[in-house]
Amino acid sequence: MKRIIRFSRGFVPAAIASTALIVFGIVGYFTKGFNLGVDFQAGINQTVQLAFPALEVSYAGKGNAVLTVAEDAVTLVFSGAEVEGRTVVLDYKMKPTLGALAAALRALPGVSVSLVESEGVATNLLVPTYQGDTRLGGTPTLLHRAPGGEAERFASIDKVRQAVASLGEVSVQAVNPAKLQRYLVRVPDAGKDVNFSKNAADAIDAALEAAFGKGRVVVVKTDYVGARYSETLSRQAAMLFVLTVLVILVYATLRFGFQFGFGAVLATFHDALIMVCFVVWTRMEFNTSTIAAILTILGYSINDTIVQFDRVREDRKLNPGDRFVDVLDRALSETLGRTVITTLTTMITVLAIFFFTSGSLKDFALALFVGMISGTYSTIFIASGFIEWWERKAEKRRARERATHGGGQGARRSAVSEGLGK
Numbered sequence: 199m200k201r202i203i204r205f206s207r208g209f210v211p212a213a214i215a216s217t218a219l220i221v222f223g224i225v226g227y228f229t230k231g232f233n234l235g236v237d238f239q240a241g242i243n244q245t246v247q248l249a250f251p252a253l254e255v256s257y258a259g260k261g262n263a264v265l266t267v268a269e270d271a272v273t274l275v276f277s278g279a280e281v282e283g284r285t286v287v288l289d290y291k292m293k294p295t296l297g298a299l300a301a302a303l304r305a306l307p308g309v310s311v312s313l314v315e316s317e318g319v320a321t322n323l324l325v326p327t328y329q330g331d332t333r334l335g336g337t338p339t340l341l342h343r344a345p346g347g348e349a350e351r352f353a354s355i356d357k358v359r360q361a362v363a364s365l366g367e368v369s370v371q372a373v374n375p376a377k378l379q380r381y382l383v384r385v386p387d388a389g390k391d392v393n394f395s396k397n398a399a400d401a402i403d404a405a406l407e408a409a410f411g412k413g414r415v416v417v418v419k420t421d422y423v424g425a426r427y428s429e430t431l432s433r434q435a436a437m438l439f440v441l442t443v444l445v446i447l448v449y450a451t452l453r454f455g456f457q458f459g460f461g462a463v464l465a466t467f468h469d470a471l472i473m474v475c476f477v478v479w480t481r482m483e484f485n486t487s488t489i490a491a492i493l494t495i496l497g498y499s500i501n502d503t504i505v506q507f508d509r510v511r512e513d514r515k516l517n518p519g520d521r522f523v524d525v526l527d528r529a530l531s532e533t534l535g536r537t538v539i540t541t542l543t544t545m546i547t548v549l550a551i552f553f554f555t556s557g558s559l560k561d562f563a564l565a566l567f568v569g570m571i572s573g574t575y576s577t578i579f580i581a582s583g584f585i586e587w588w589e590r591k592a593e594k595r596r597a598r599e600r601a602t603h604g605g606g607q608g609a610r611r612s613a614v615s616e617g618l619g620k
Contacts, residue, residue: 203531206523209583216468216580223475230478235369235485238432240387242398245418248353248379248410249325249342251314253300257334259308265334267327267341272299274306275331290321296343312338319343328418342416344378353379353410361409365401369483372556380418395422435489439470442493446500454507457588462503465573465581469499472572473565487558488565495569498544502537502577509533510585522589526582541574 232238257263261278272293274286286306293299297317303309323343332339345351355372358381362368365385373380383402387394399420406415443463451459473492477484509529517525545567552563 201531202524202528203534204527205530205578205582206527206586208579209586212575212579213583216472216576219475220468220471223471223478226478227474230481232478232484233369233481234386235384235483235488238435238484239423240389241423242385242387242395242402243419243421243423244383244385244399244402245373245420246381246383246402246406247325247342247344247416247418248358248381248406248414249344249416250350251413252296252319252324252341252343253314254312254338254340255303255334256310256336256338257308258310258336263308263334265327265332265339267324269326270322272303272321272324274303274309293321295319296321309334310338314340315343320346325416328416340413342414348377351377351379353381355381357409358383358406362402362405365398365405371558374556376556395420438489438493442496443467446496450500450504450507453504454511457585458507461581461584461588462500462507464584465499465503465576466496468576468580469495469569469572472576473569476565476568482561482565483558485558487562491562491565491569494566495573498570499573499576502540502573503581505536506530506533506577506582510582522593523586526586530578530582537574537577541570545570 255265259276259281261276261281264275264277266273266275270290272288272290274288275284276286277283288299288302290299293302295317296313296315296319299321300311300313300317303311323346325342325344355370359368359370362370362383362385367386369384371382371384373382385398385402387398391397399417403415403417407413443466446466447459447463449459450462470492473495476482477488482488506529509532510526513525513529513532514522517528548563548566548570552560552567555563
């Protein structure tokens with residue numbers, strides 16, 4: 199016979215420990231609040247790449263010349279009423295160095311090129327024009343190139359954070375691969391500047407150029423999140439959580455009974471509040487990735503809870519005369535192996551994501567790791583503990599009712615006996 203672990207002995211200590219953690223998290227929420235990402239507050243998201251100036255290109259010919267730098271080629275499109283429309287593609291395989299590329303560009307009518315870097319630098323290090331096609335004119339357009347190796351890297355996330363610290367509550371995340379020196383800078387909008395989106399973008403560029411050198415900042419992408427959007431996102435996230443809890447309550451109630459449904463919801467709230475405690479006190483950025491992690495955790499937790507409840511129901515049918523606490527301990531012991539194996543194998547994947555990624559994906563993995571521990575714990579001690587408490591109260595109530603009904607019947611039998619005696 200399989201050894202039965204008395205999990206029920208830990209129900210009360212677990213409830214005390216969980217209550218203390220939740221209170222700790224609530225206090226942190228009201229004193230420190232969330233470290234909100236720009237997803238949940240108005241602000242600007244600007245992705246920048248720190249790179250070396252490589253060459254300057256200008257155009258003084260007739261018509262228009264549009265330049266596009268891709269990862270494998272440079273393309274020039276000539277158009278206009280006074281010129282013959284044509285497209286010139288300069289493949290990096292054919293022009294492997296900046297010197298070869300510059301010579302090919304100079305051979306085009308009206309195009310001027312000035313090398314800032316050495317002629318021997320590889321063309322595949324050129325930074326693509328992420329902001330779209332660039333129209334060339336008399337004012338030179340500066341093209342950049344990424345570091346050629348670890349020795350040329352001049353930026354790090356700590357240095358970038360230090361550079362933009364003067365802008366206020368700014369968050370910085372590294373964008374993989376790290377060798378590109380690409381970072382996501384987020385600046386919240388306090389609502390005091392009507393031209394915030396432009397001024398904030400300029401301030402980020404100026405701060406980075408002051409720290410790393412003029413002409414070394416390439417703007418990859420700029421997104422502005424308005425106050426209305428952030429409010430809508432917050433409201434939708436709250437509604438999504440409430441709907442998730444309601445669906446769990448209805449499903450578990452219909453399948454197992456109200457006490458089981460309420461226990462599942464209690465465990466779900468427990469996991470959500472533990473995550474609030476973790477996010478608040480670690481100052482992890484609260485963004486859409488965090489919401490996704492919390493909802494994933496709730497799904498993982500309820501799946502584990504349903505498996506446990508199903509075994510409790512089956513064991514109760516097989517052993518109707520046993521005390522409910524014994525049935526509960528037996529069911530939890532029987533599913534413990536499955537719970538441990540499932541949790542550990544999932545954790546291996548989550549830890550791989552945590553150690554081999556960075557930025558929001560790393561935070562997502564960390565939140566999942568903490569949530570999986572909380573979800574397994576809440577299934578065994580919170581949901582099961584509540585059901586055991588409910589059944590114990592119900593049994594006491596039934597015992598009182600039996601005693602009351604039994605006492606009344608005994609009194610009636612005594613009266614009848616006395617009457618017969620007379």
